Amino acid sequence: MLQLSCGNRPLVEDQRGSRVVGGIDALPGNWPWLVSIQYPTDDHYEHLCGGSILNNQWVLTAAHCFKNEEEETIYSWRLVFGANQLSDLGPETQVRGIENLIVHEHYDPEIERNDVALINIAEPIAFNDYTQPACLPGKTSDVLSMTDCYIGGWGDIEEGADEPSDILQEARVDLIPLARCNSSHWYNGAVQFYNLCAGYEMGGIDSCQGDSGGPLMCKGSTAKFFSVVGITSWGSGCAQLQSPGIYTSTQYFLEWIIQTLTDEGKSKSKTRKRKSIDKAQDNEETTALHFTFNITQALLLKPAHKPTKRHAKRVS
Numbered sequence: 001m002l003q004l005s006c007g008n009r010p011l012v013e014d015q016r017g018s019r020v021v022g023g024i025d026a027l028p029g030n031w032p033w034l035v036s037i038q039y040p041t042d043d044h045y046e047h048l049c050g051g052s053i054l055n056n057q058w059v060l061t062a063a064h065c066f067k068n069e070e071e072e073t074i075y076s077w078r079l080v081f082g083a084n085q086l087s088d089l090g091p092e093t094q095v096r097g098i099e100n101l102i103v104h105e106h107y108d109p110e111i112e113r114n115d116v117a118l119i120n121i122a123e124p125i126a127f128n129d130y131t132q133p134a135c136l137p138g139k140t141s142d143v144l145s146m147t148d149c150y151i152g153g154w155g156d157i158e159e160g161a162d163e164p165s166d167i168l169q170e171a172r173v174d175l176i177p178l179a180r181c182n183s184s185h186w187y188n189g190a191v192q193f194y195n196l197c198a199g200y201e202m203g204g205i206d207s208c209q210g211d212s213g214g215p216l217m218c219k220g221s222t223a224k225f226f227s228v229v230g231i232t233s234w235g236s237g238c239a240q241l242q243s244p245g246i247y248t249s250t251q252y253f254l255e256w257i258i259q260t261l262t263d264e265g266k267s268k269s270k271t272r273k274r275k276s277i278d279k280a281q282d283n284e285e286t287t288a289l290h291f292t293f294n295i296t297q298a299l300l301l302k303p304a305h306k307p308t309k310r311h312a313k314r315v316s
Contacts, residue, residue, distance in 0.1 A: 049061060062231050085168075
């Protein structure tokens with residue numbers, strides 16, 4: 001089995017970010033696990049949501065990105081890897097289709113409970129300076145003690161903007177304790193134990209529409225690599241006072257992620273094995289599936305306001 005490391009940023013020498021709404025243009029390769037999920041229009045593709053690479057076959061994102069979408073429509077979408085400027089995809093980018101979508105079986109769109117999904121890429125991607133798998137936090141890690149946190153995405157650079165950002169944006173944010181985030185003048189109890197809250201009390205910097213599904217990335221002061229500790233989920237407006245971004249905790253859903261990918265890998269292996277036997281009986285050349293999933297190096301971490309989803313406006 002191929003062993004994959006995670007969290008590598010080959011083009012960032014010191015393994016730290018440079019300094020969304022209130023963000024700045026990210027340099028190419030700054031966040032190589034970030035993915036642009038796009039849907040087709042009449043003559044081109046439009047960015048809808050973000051995602052994070054888990055390995056060469058799977059992407060982690062938010063369930064609400066696919067709400068109210070027909071299955072056949074989703075399979076016409078595409079994923080763009082290694083991109084920085086969406087209007088100018090260079091030779092370093094890779095484009096793939098969607099082979100399978102797995103939304104959490106208990107996803108509740110009314111309150112964004114279990115807002116997590118996995119995308120199986122139609123064809124494995126290759127890792128390079130611009131495309132790398134993300135680390136996830138480990139069960140024993142103290143996520144809330146991580147002081148170096150960033151958000152990134154191609155979402156709106158201001159609330160109510162007509163279209164997502166063309167260039168990947170990044171911004172530093174603070175993790176905010178849930179008790180404070182749930183206080184009466186903030187979210188008044190709407191933030192749940194499976195969420196993380198990140199941003200600033202005074203607003204000004206935040207994720208926004210089009211950033212949904214993308215990562216909240218943090219590390220401790222002595223850590224070498226960033227981990228994707230959250231999935232952009234919802235918030236009240238963008239960068240507003242006492243209304244920071246709300247993220248699905250990857251630590252809380254770590255077992256679901258691992259179990260789902262393990263089950264899918266076993267299912268695919270059985271399917272391919274049966275096909276190989278059938279082909280062999282017909283004297284045809286056989287092929288084998290090598291499903292690889294390695295998350296052991298991703299230091300495994302444990303874990304009534306109406307949400308405003310943060311996926312981009314859908315244009316028919």
